[in-house]
Amino acid sequence: MNLVKINKNFYKVIFLIFIILISFRAFNISDTETLYLDSEEDTAGWVNFYHNNICQYSFFEILNSYNLNYDISIRYEPSGSVECFGKNFWIDYTPEKKISDGWKQFSPRKFVIRIATNLHIDLILQSLVWLVFLSFIPKNQKNLIEFHKSSILFGVSLLYLHYLGESNYYSTIGRDYYPYLAYRDFDNSFILDNYFLYTYLLIFIYFFYILNTILTSRLVNLINYFPFIFCLYGTYTSLNLNFFVIVLSLIGITSLFNKKVNLKFLLIYIIFFSFWLINSEDMSTNFDVDKIKGFVNTSQTNISLFYWGITFYLVLLGVSYLISVSKNNINLDLITKNLLISSSLLVVIGVIGAINLPINFLSFYILGHNKNGMYTLQSVEGNSWRGLFPSAEAAGEFYGFVILFTLIAFITRNFNLKTYHLVFLLLNIYGLYKANNASAIITVLILIFVVLVKFKIVNKKKRNVIYLCLFILIMIGLIFIIFNNSFKTLSGSVMFEAVKASNINYQFELNEYNQSAVEEANYALLLSLPPENTNFSNSLTYLLNSYTYGNKIDNFPSALSLISSVSYLINRSEKWGIFIAKYNPNILEFIFGYGPNQLAEYYLGHETNYQDGLVLPHSTLLTFLIFFGILGLLSIFFLITYLLKENFNEFYLNILVFYFLINFIKSDSGLYFSTFLTFLILVKFTKEKKLLQKIE
Amino acid sequence: MKKIIEKICGTSKIIPDFNEIDSSPNYVFNPDTNYQTITLFDSEGNVVNLNSWLECAYYVRGGWTNNISDFINGEQILFIALLISPIIYLIINKKLIKK
Numbered sequence: 027m028n029l030v031k032i033n034k035n036f037y038k039v040i041f042l043i044f045i046i047l048i049s050f051r052a053f054n055i056s057d058t059e060t061l062y063l064d065s066e067e068d069t070a071g072w073v074n075f076y077h078n079n080i081c082q083y084s085f086f087e088i089l090n091s092y093n094l095n096y097d098i099s100i101r102y103e104p105s106g107s108v109e110c111f112g113k114n115f116w117i118d119y120t121p122e123k124k125i126s127d128g129w130k131q132f133s134p135r136k137f138v139i140r141i142a143t144n145l146h147i148d149l150i151l152q153s154l155v156w157l158v159f160l161s162f163i164p165k166n167q168k169n170l171i172e173f174h175k176s177s178i179l180f181g182v183s184l185l186y187l188h189y190l191g192e193s194n195y196y197s198t199i200g201r202d203y204y205p206y207l208a209y210r211d212f213d214n215s216f217i218l219d220n221y222f223l224y225t226y227l228l229i230f231i232y233f234f235y236i237l238n239t240i241l242t243s244r245l246v247n248l249i250n251y252f253p254f255i256f257c258l259y260g261t262y263t264s265l266n267l268n269f270f271v272i273v274l275s276l277i278g279i280t281s282l283f284n285k286k287v288n289l290k291f292l293l294i295y296i297i298f299f300s301f302w303l304i305n306s307e308d309m310s311t312n313f314d315v316d317k318i319k320g321f322v323n324t325s326q327t328n329i330s331l332f333y334w335g336i337t338f339y340l341v342l343l344g345v346s347y348l349i350s351v352s353k354n355n356i357n358l359d360l361i362t363k364n365l366l367i368s369s370s371l372l373v374v375i376g377v378i379g380a381i382n383l384p385i386n387f388l389s390f391y392i393l394g395h396n397k398n399g400m401y402t403l404q405s406v407e408g409n410s411w412r413g414l415f416p417s418a419e420a421a422g423e424f425y426g427f428v429i430l431f432t433l434i435a436f437i438t439r440n441f442n443l444k445t446y447h448l449v450f451l452l453l454n455i456y457g458l459y460k461a462n463n464a465s466a467i468i469t470v471l472i473l474i475f476v477v478l479v480k481f482k483i484v485n486k487k488k489r490n491v492i493y494l495c496l497f498i499l500i501m502i503g504l505i506f507i508i509f510n511n512s513f514k515t516l517s518g519s520v521m522f523e524a525v526k527a528s529n530i531n532y533q534f535e536l537n538e539y540n541q542s543a544v545e546e547a548n549y550a551l552l553l554s555l556p557p558e559n560t561n562f563s564n565s566l567t568y569l570l571n572s573y574t575y576g577n578k579i580d581n582f583p584s585a586l587s588l589i590s591s592v593s594y595l596i597n598r599s600e601k602w603g604i605f606i607a608k609y610n611p612n613i614l615e616f617i618f619g620y621g622p623n624q625l626a627e628y629y630l631g632h633e634t635n636y637q638d639g640l641v642l643p644h645s646t647l648l649t650f651l652i653f654f655g656i657l658g659l660l661s662i663f664f665l666i667t668y669l670l671k672e673n674f675n676e677f678y679l680n681i682l683v684f685y686f687l688i689n690f691i692k693s694d695s696g697l698y699f700s701t702f703l704t705f706l707i708l709v710k711f712t713k714e715k716k717l718l719q720k721i722e
Numbered sequence: 723m724k725k726i727i728e729k730i731c732g733t734s735k736i737i738p739d740f741n742e743i744d745s746s747p748n749y750v751f752n753p754d755t756n757y758q759t760i761t762l763f764d765s766e767g768n769v770v771n772l773n774s775w776l777e778c779a780y781y782v783r784g785g786w787t788n789n790i791s792d793f794i795n796g797e798q799i800l801f802i803a804l805l806i807s808p809i810i811y812l813i814i815n816k817k818l819i820k821k
Contacts, residue, residue: 080789081789108796108799108800144796146800147800219798221795224801225797225800225801225804228804228805229804
């Protein structure tokens with residue numbers, strides 16, 4: 027029986043590989059000869075050839091058409107047409123340049139090959155791949171969860187809202203036709219020949235139908251396979267959508283139809299939702315979501331806010347419903363194994379992709395990651411090696427989490443650690459080492475020590491003494507670092523960076539060292555200037571006032587100085603300073619936030635010196651402050667504290683939740699759907715008494 | 723339309739008045755020596771070389787393009803194929819079940 031199943035899955039994989047290779051025209055025979063691109067003239071000829079013959083050659087044909095060892099990367103171009111899918115779109119060429127301080131040193135020549143993808147083909151192809159992967163999850167015929175028939179209609183309507191709300195983004199990649207063969211600008215209405223829209227909706231009708239069929243018999247087993255979301259990230263190349271967000275939304279819709287809804291939570295959410303809509307300035311922007319694509323709004327329209335507000339709620343509901351229906355099927359050993367496999371696959375594919383260009387190209391597309399995998403095994407421009415992950419920080423956190431999860435499972439539950447598990451663990455350690463995430467390494471080490479003490483030392487008094495010693499040691503270490511630096515510098519570092527990031531428009535008188543009031547940190551003078559000259563955000567004005575004129579207790583640092591000092595020690599002064607310079611909410615926005623997954627207003631609403639490129643707050647807590655305001659952030663904080671306190675004796679899960687909470691202070695990983703989902707699942711697990719008993 | 727004109731002809735400060743050109747049968751486009759000649763096609767395979775931005779914009783507006791594949795309405799074909807595919811699936815499935 028098992029053999030038949032393996033064979034079936036094997037054929038599915040072969041079918042998928044074949045479909046993908048066909049789609050990217052891997053079997054096309056090239057009619058161009060291989061060129062040696064040694065001279066600038068040959069290179070210009072080669073580049074021009076592909077510029078003049080757009081949409082003619084596949085990626086594989088281009089790869090065979092040159093012979094050179096230079097920096098080559100591949101990017102997908104989502105504005106391709108259906109017919110152009112997988113073919114050449116453009117080649118960016120940067121000739122070698124003299125390095126500024128070098129006499130005879132040149133930067134290498136760089137090539138970016140842009141391959142066309144298309145919204146509809148991506149939707150079909152990537153959905154097909156991920157649906158087939160979902161079908162690998164074993165069925166459970168005893169617990170069938172029927173999806174309501176209207177869930178398809180509800181789901182498709184929601185995705186139409188998404189399309190309407192983020193029209194600005196889709197219009198940059200959309201194309202449709204005029205009956206007389208001429209182009210017409212993007213249209214999102216139901217006009218007769220708007221096949222762009224109709225095809226989008228039709229694909230989702232089929233998608234939801236197939237998804238319903240697959241999930242009905244697998245829903246109760248789904249939770250055990252959540253670790254694969256890190257490897258199979260599920261972001262569509264051309265759309266601002268994530269496959270797993272849609273899957274969980276559908277489960278959330280089912281929960282709604284089955285009336286499995288917490289009414290208190292729904293009421294609170296509706297209150298927040300109303301304030302988000304009231305505060306919202308309806309603006310059609312196109313915010314470049316870059317590496318957080320699929321889980322953040324690109325626009326500021328009310329419709330898009332409505333879509334993300336509903337979707338976020340459905341995801342929360344979906345996770346809650348998923349765990350409640352799978353209570354008796356949760357298998358922690360299987361989750362541990364799957365975490366190890368998923369993380370190891372990420373390391374292995376990341377390493378192979380760094381060496382092999384076609385694998386890098388295809389793995390990004392098939393796995394649906396937010397950023398191309400790295401093209402080298404070395405760190406680039408000061409950034410650590412991230413492999414397939416969109417950020418090295420999130421990568422390090424994940425590898426650390428897997429190591430912690432596995433070792434805790436081994437220590438507390440006698441998880442049967444086999445040889446191949448050890449190999450997987452080593453791969454994780456390699457991933458963590460390459461990601462160079464110091465905070466993840468330190469947190470993992472401390473938490474493993476805490477767990478070891480808890481389970482190996484039976485005497486409670488002795489245990490508490492050891493914990494106290496550990497706490498004192500950490501404090502001494504921190505004080506030692508602070509005393510090695512000037513407290514004045516540390517305590518004002520965030521303010522200094524925030525002022526530097528602000529778009530100040532004023533002619534300062536310079537001192538003898540050519541320093542202005544900004545460099546001198548003369549905040550009293552800056553605060554006395556007209557607001558239209560300083561362009562300080564509301565939050566910066568408030569904090570500067572508090573820092574300069576606030577009540578102070580002698581020899582006792584203020585909360586602001588303490589946070590600033592900590593930020594300096596964990597290398598966050600600059601990023602948090604930029605956050606303060608940008609964060610410009612009115613009072614209601616500060617209390618209730620801008621809404622879930624809404625960064626556009628925060629990012630584009632107040633002009634600073636950092637308008638280009640995605641500079642994130644580098645703290646999930648600050649991100650949540652943007653989304654849910656201070657009231658939402660405090661509510662989340664008290665809810666989690668309450669859950670941890672309620673289950674204080676259930677040590678195992680608390681440690682894992684704590685690991686994420688510590689890392690969330692200084693990283694954006696909560697913006698990546700995989701990390702957000704894992705955290706949500708862990709928090710929800712702490713509510714399940716039965717599960718906790720099983721673990722302990 | 724502006725987007726596609728700029729994509730094919732490039733950007734220009736000229737604000738075209740196509741109605742004026744339409745209403746003057748003897749309108750003559752002045753060649754621009756600084757403009758790199760652009761070749762466009764129509765659906766019947768005719769080719770035209772254009773020597774000014776305004777001329778290029780006018781032709782693009784009339785349905786000419788620089789890319790042969792623009793004459794295929796991929797989304798329409800895909801839409802029809804998607805509509806038909808379940809019917810084909812059902813027919814094949816029925817036949818297989820009968821066998």
